[in-house]
Amino acid sequence: MPDYSWPIAEQRTLIGKRISRVDSPDKVSGRAKYSYDYFQQGMLFGKILRSPHAKARIVSIDSTAAEKMPGVKAVEILQKVGATVQWEGDEIAAVAAVDESTAEDAVRAIKVQYEALPHLVSDAEPPANAASLAGPLSDDDIYDALSNQMPDQDLISLLEKNGVSFHVDQDFLNELKSSEVPDPVVQAVAKAQFHETTGARSNFQKAAVIKQGDVDQAMSAAEGTIEGIYGVPLITHCCLETHGSTAEWPSKDQLLVHLSTQNVSGIPGQMADPLGIPAANVRQKQDHVGGGFGSKFAADRWDIAAAKLSRKAGGKPVRMMLERDSELKVAGARPSAFARVKVAFNKDGTITGWQSQSWGTGGVGGGGMPPIPYVFNIPNQRKEHIAIRTNTGPARAWRAPNHPQAAVITMGAIEDAAAKLKMDPLEMFLKNIDLAKPRQDIYREEFGIASELMGWKDKWRPRGENISGSTARGLGLSIHTWGGRGHESNCDLSIHPDGSVDIKMGSQDLGTGTRTCILIVAAETLGIPMEAISLHIGDTIYPTSGGSGGSTTIGGVSSSTRRAAVQAREMLFAKVAPALNAQPDDLECAAGSVRVKSDTKRSLSWKQACAKLGAMPATARGKNPDKEHPPDLTNSGVGGVQMAEVEADIETGVVHVKKMVAVQDCGLVIDVKTAETQCYGALIMGISYALFEEKVMDQLTGRMLNPDMEFYRLAGISDIPELVVHMMTGKGYDEKGVIGLGEPPVISPGAAISNAVANAIGVRVPFLPLTPDRVLKALNDRNLD
């Protein structure tokens, strides 16, 4: 069997080097085409009528006037009369017309009567005793519990005790099984009693109570404790390319959709059912995607609507891209998370106990508890979480779901404990680093590098002791972890008799460098330049590859590409061996030739070698995972350390980040250049959510108050300080295999910046974003104490 393992460092010519991304020339020249750019003369434009209410029952919908308007080609009603809308901007109806303004006029001509219902858009701390114990569990409750780290046995006894509020069918059970839910849990769901739910459910539900060790004993025996409150509000994804698609029907039962997605191969299966056509008749095609960040996995209701409108209009393309305000209202938000925390510790800094009451909202489903205490497995814990069901709009995965929130809460509490001990938090983190098993040694090494790069030892001062005039300076740190194992991926690679090579894969490049890395792996394996290979992705006519979420892409596509390239290379060797009078096993690809390993002068140029293939190309299918073709080329589990230096003005409350350091492990790095860019980008996105971002809801009307890019603030170039990125590579890291990087570096910035501000101004600002009003309030509250 051929050796699929990654080449060792000395043999690598491309992997682990600094290589410019291959699609940059298209992007900088404006040639790169996104879904939003898809254009055809005579195409139609879709618009959606959205609910102005955060919660309301639809009483009537009358679209007759709209249907009669000149230029209107199709109208679709998307919700039934009697249905309840659960957030502002929920889709009611859709129209397609000859141009955008006509479509907008038609949307305005649709008359909808609503019966407004009381809404809740606040995720403030639930009033005492407001939380109901779980009644019968809904499907959402079960998913929440599973994503909530609720122990299997607790969930099973909850199912036995409370039953379920919905009829469990085989599809649901299959879905659980395919999500790798343990069998005993699946059986408990199957056996759970059905109970009719009576009356309205409470908005506040106790979603989790988790205990470990004896926290009461730990608290009473502790030499010190701190209590604090920490949290992160709802933020949006704010993709620059809004969600949406253009749909067209090249023939009566064949749909071609240009959907802006992180999940090319997953789209047909989502569109088939609602459109009543086989998934095999749906083709998704996309060259580039203008940001996703976790929010673009679905074929959304507006995409289905576009396909239906196009079908009604005779198959003409219908473009349905969201407006900016809709993007911010309905196309995804990161759940909020807040917590009151008590930490027990000894005088030497050893942490012994953790107690937390947390709450937050992920919209109408409630949402889960972030994984607190984060990274540090504190021996004694008691955690309660209340999920708030709100009408704030749907939550979607946002880079490293739940981890940034958990980091802010956990690292904030530990930094506060260090401050109480007047201890350097770096020392306290290191004191407890064995609680971060199994990655304690990685963190230790990373802390050493990070503190050098930051100049931590020279710069750090005890909390509130570095203020001159109105300027307070401070340092903060945080650590994080993530899985990042490669997803399922299939890659077809063909070596043609004329020497050309092509790769086909139903993957996508979110701007993370996926194209570049696929080409690096294939070119390295075949010993030819990257430019000699044509790469085809972004289309469902190619072999399926997983969605780009959870940092799973690089591990998946690099593994499947490596296996395909090695296999195709073996096929080539078999044909070339006789000409070189050698055994196939003795051949290697290097420097644009196929040659005999033991006598490299015996060689054929790549072109000459490929000519030996005869008439047919050598085509191989590489897969990930693939136990039959070891070794495993990807892995799971990384550690990262970040440090922030800030200046805060204690008179105006304005915070400036002055420097950030990120030290990150992600196993074998395929392209150091794009990996570093991913880290710089994550630091910048982190500065943005730490200082500026919040989805602000109007309590009275239930509407979002800042659905635009002026008041939903993103960091600009003037907010960006000196950034230092260090990738952990070489011995101890490369052997792990390839691991994803999309999530890890975006987890810690909020926590590190929050800690730096506390260190600077002398008091904790409880909640992000660290806006001037919050900073001044924290200073003021302390002065009142």
Next chain:
Amino acid sequence: MSEDDPNKTTASDSGVSRRDFLKISSISAAVVPLIGSQVVEAAGTPVKIYGPGKVPMELTVNGKKQTLQLEPRVTLLDALRDNLDITGAKRVCDRGECGACTVLLDNKAVYACSVLAIDAQGKSITTVESLSQGNKLHPVQQAYVDNDASQCGFCTPGFIVATKAFLDKHPHPTDEDIRRGLSGNLCRCGTYHGIQQVIAQFAQKGA
């Protein structure tokens, strides 16, 4: 706005609402004569109005004259993207907040979402597409590639045009110049670090 708005001007007597009137005021400086206009009394003075239906327009995009039939309310951005299929300039916020639609109008960087196509007549419109010649990139574009200053790339064309305009005006920018000069463009992936390197590269050698 309702038709019986008490604030409506005399213009409404000829079927022009206040909203339309505001649009008329913004185009009063249009220099190219147009067919399909009519003269109405607005605030006591005669004003030429165009539309509300489609009117002929001539735009000079990347040196090429383009004849179009567009409603006067169509923005330059939409005219480029949805009529000429010139899609380098992106529609992101559609209200002058993010800079993704930046183009040059007589060599001055503008937000194409905030300029009416009818107002862009008689001016030279330069989009990102014209900066490169075939595979030969403009030095600013090449610097973006070399410094890995794009990720998803949706903000990139706007940034490229803004950077070129900025460097033309500030060949030796200070840090403060950069902070101000490129603060009109936003990126979500966080490519500002790379963009800072791009500017630093030109600041050192001069544009």
